[in-house]
Each structure stands twice: as structure tokens, then as C-alpha cells.
Amino acid sequence: MTRTTAPVPPRPRSCPPYRGTRYRTPARPLVAVQDPEAVELTGPVFGAADITPLDHDLTRQHTGEPIGERITVTGRVRDRRGHPVRGQLVELWQANAAGRYAHRLDQHLAPLDPNFTGCGRCLTDDEGRYAFTTVRPGAYPWRNHVNAWRPAHLHFSFFGTAFTQRLVTQMYFPGDPLLALDPVLLSVTDEAARARLVAAYAHDLSVPEWSLGYRWDVVLDGPCATLFEEDGR
Amino acid sequence: MTAPHAPTPSQTIGPFHGHALPVVDGGAIAPVAHPETITVHGYVYDGAGEPVPDALVEIWQPAPDGSRTGAPGSLRRDPVTGRAAGRDGVTFTGFGRVATDADGRWAVRTLPPGGVPYLSVALFARGLLRHLYTRVYLWEEPGDTLLASLAADRRATLLARPEPPRTYRFDLRLQGAGETVFLEFSGAGRP
């Protein structure tokens, strides 16, 4: 990627239909940092001690099995040139199959599941691949407007090789009729970009008589020190 | 960019990250009882002046010797129980993560960064479509290009206020009067 003109600093966007943005979106433009020595071009690292081998399987964190449709979700994490992000931390959190979080502030009148906390983490492999086993979360209501429902979604957190590549986002399921009605998903105004938040059902990843498979690949935006070194810039 | 490598969009962290992301010792970046330890703390406020009780503050910084490689161990888990195990008390990882409390307050204990006068911050919260970057400047350095480029009132939002001994106050204001300077890096790294 070569850029010949100075970038125009994007304004942080406010999305009126998602009410929570109103008092939390900065009014002033972001200030562009052009410093090649910026600390943000490097980032934190994680290792074997930061996870346990069971953390990627959200169905095995309690004495019993959680209720719900068992799924596996896998994909590759890459930088914007397509190079894999290796050995980095991926974190996942979600509601249970009934649409309730194991969080005391979630007072949705759906049952908690004593066998499901809904948190997972793993490190990407040498090809940037992550994989989780969990249950498909339920949709849940929220008070953004009358009869507002969040489509089923998984919350994900990713680290790249630079702090500039940090990403927290949400993954959705294909064919969900609530996708067209969700202010959070619609806060991404570009339709093609929204489509990148929807996983694909992957029959080759489904395990007979065990689980349904979904594939969701992720591309981290933002410059990093190694990106520029390898570009010879 | 071509479609295969188009970036994945950001989405809000939402209100319920608290049982997944914050960990024991997330703000204890400095090794236990290190004599150089500093405390950096403050509040997060929204545009109505209300404290933000569900934000997540992440810190990234060089080690005191200027190293930017970081080290694993910020989010250690206990393999016996699967629960957060806390840090080993020895390793300086360069990374910290804390949630604001019900008063909108956050605090980290760390070591002064080597080679630069600032800590890098990523701020996540319900209502933010994408996280925000800023910097906590612990002191001013004459050659700092970012500080030099800002008007005095804007620059002031990036300067931590010393509260001796070895303590600094830094508030984050998302919007409105005294709004913190937030940063973007798409042009960083160019020669």
C-alpha cells in the first residue's frame, strides 16, 4: 500500500438510530499521527500462560453440557496485505442459547445456564487460524427503541502485531431476519463492509452428529512496524 | 484495497464485556513492589459530563529500557481452575487492561516508559462504534511532534497532572468541553 497524499483524518461517526452513541462519540476530528517512531506501531504479545487448553471450548467449562445448538466457529486473522497474524490473542464473549449474558447487569428475563459462562480465548496458529466450540447464542431485546432485538451475535476481540490493529467487533449468523433491523450492525453504513461481519455456514466444518460449522475470516486494519519494514519503506 | 483484504469493520464492545475481558491484576503492569512504580488514574466522562461506568481502558507502552517487544503474561490463566491467575509479579509485559468502576474511575500501576514520554491508550465503551486512541503524556519533551502540533487548550487534554509522590491524574472526556484529543494512525510509519 503506497499513499502519496496525506490522509484526511476521518471523523468519528455517530449513528442516530443507535442511541448510545449520542454522548459518547467525540465531536472533534481525530488527530492524525504521522510519526514512524510511534509506539502504537508495535503492540502487546501473549503466550501459553495467558490461556488454558480448554479456553477455546465454551461447552466444557462447567461440570455439565450447556443447552443449545453446538457450533464451531473458525477462520483466519490476517493483516491488510493478507499476511497471517500469528500467535495472537483472540477473545470471544456471548449470550447463552436463550439470549442472556452471565453478567449481573443483564436482567433480560431469559434463563441463565449454569453450564455456560460464554467467555473463550485462544491464540492464532502459524496460519493465523483461530477456532472455538460453543453454542449458538439467542437473540435478545434491548431498550434502544420499542421492540428492539439484537440478532444472534458473538463478540470478538483481536490483537495484531501493532496496537493500531486492535479490533473489537461482532460476528453474525447468515440468514438472520434481524440483521436488517439492527442499529448496531447498520452503524456500519457500507453494505459490503457489513457483509464481512456475517459468518458463512460451512458444511465442510460441520461434524456429523456433533456440531454445525461456521467460517469467519478477519482482516485487521491499521499500519504496523513490520508492515513497513517488509515493504521496504 | 481489493475485496479479499478489505478490513473487518469494528463494532461496539457493548455493556457486557465485563465477565470476559477484565482480569485480576490487569492494571498491575509494574512488577510487585518495584521502587520506580507510578500510579496513573482518572475518570472517563461522556458528553453530558456523566461518568462512564462500563468502559475498558487498555494501556500499551515501552519498557523502562525503551524495549517495545512486550512480553507474555498480562492475562495469565490458572490451568487448574481455568480462572484468571494474575500476573507473575516479575515480568514487565508493557500491556494493561482495566475496566472503569461504577464511578467511571480507572487506575493502573506501571513503570515510566523508556524513550518516549507517553503511555498509549485504547478506550472501548458501549456507544462507541470503534475504540478511541489517545496518549497519556507523563511529561513534555521539546521534540514531540504530536504535542507541538496542537493548540494549547487541546494539548492540555493529553498532559497528565502530577500528584506527587509518583502519581498522575488523567481524565478522558469523550465529547464536549475539554474533549480529549483522540488519535488515528493511518498515515503513521511513512518515511
Ligand SMILES: [Fe+2]
Ligand atoms: Fe451482545
